[in-house]
Amino acid sequence: MAPLPAKPAMKDRILETADRLFYLQGIRAVGVDTIAAEIGISKRTLYNHFPSKDALISAYLARRFVAPRASDKSPVEQILGTFDSLERRFSHKDFRGCPFVNAVAELGEDRSVRKVAVAFKESRRLRFRDLLVQLGVANAEALATQLALLVDGSIAQDLVRNDPAMARAAKEAATVLLRNAGVKVGESSAAEKAQRSRKRAT
Amino acid sequence: MAPLPAKPAMKDRILETADRLFYLQGIRAVGVDTIAAEIGISKRTLYNHFPSKDALISAYLARRFVAPRASDKSPVEQILGTFDSLERRFSHKDFRGCPFVNAVAELGEDRSVRKVAVAFKESRRLRFRDLLVQLGVANAEALATQLALLVDGSIAQDLVRNDPAMARAAKEAATVLLRNAGVKVGESSAAEKAQRSRKRAT
DNA sequence: GCCTAGTTACACAGGTCTGTGTACCCATTT
């Protein structure tokens, strides 16, 4: 008996809707009734697929934890491209910060939530670290942490300010940090050029 | 008729308690009953001092918005001292991130909350900018934004990781950015020295 | 035609939340 092929549509629909509402309005702010009503199903059906709201929350966070796909671009392009991609996401009106940080902020001391949030942050830091190692940077660990700080800083700032320029500011800071670590970075923006000429003049 | 001199104790007690519980457990997670019970007063008394929970939330955020006090230290010490002070706060077990970011995260599209959060973030950025101007840094605006990113990034990272070292990482990144802008920074830590010697070797 | 699995409608239990209404108490002032 092949495991029913086209059947798990409902569970996905529930999860997709929960994801959207949790992320946009907050986890505590969205009730299961609201999710069911949004899809047009009965609350009973929802509870037939997820045993509790907690299970739905866990599935939501697990779904947000997507592993970064491999890329054929150069390590430097991948690192700086992270900030370009952030800027695009900031410009989207539905961007509301990091779902993991938000979940920790509103669910407080919940152990499992914190655990997945830490795992997510660490996975991004490790991706930076690996790229830096490829570039031959000596202290890749410390620099990767600093790049991760810039990512989360720009996300937090955009969450309150709704200003995609925060991603560009982070990218410029990241460029300075990379150059300081001996990485050759091409494609310098006007702002960066101004910064460097200023430095020469000093 | 002098306005009752020693009387506003109760209102302050309510606000102090609300502040503590809101910050530690989240605003939505704490009910007015809980706050009243914690102080040992009746819920009626609480509502005699604040017309609604929303008013209490506003007062909580206003109370957190403390203007930075003047300092006699040098601008560089003030800027880098920000990160030392962050590290101390991270080490305290009751640190739970930035109250404004957390409030925006859990209250979502609330206009007034977003407004005060933006004002707070901007006030810190302007403080950095003024200090950088005192240092004669040319592009103080952009650098101040970058320093603010490091602050918020380390706060977000510590919120999920509970790792005060995030503040030190931010400080090292800030040091690099300052030096890159032509600022003379003394007192270099071991990590920074290593970073510079590595750079020379490249 | 029949069986089964998924879905539905709907009521309800039991809890929490914000906010109000009411009557009383007690201390200080006048």
Add this chain to the structure above:
DNA sequence: AAATGGGTACACAGACCTGTGTAACTAGGC
């Protein structure tokens, strides 16, 4: 002694929340 202001005790309205129980419906596979 009387009045006033602040606090207390307590019930309650009305909303919303999570989660369950139950009986009926419906579509596809046999």
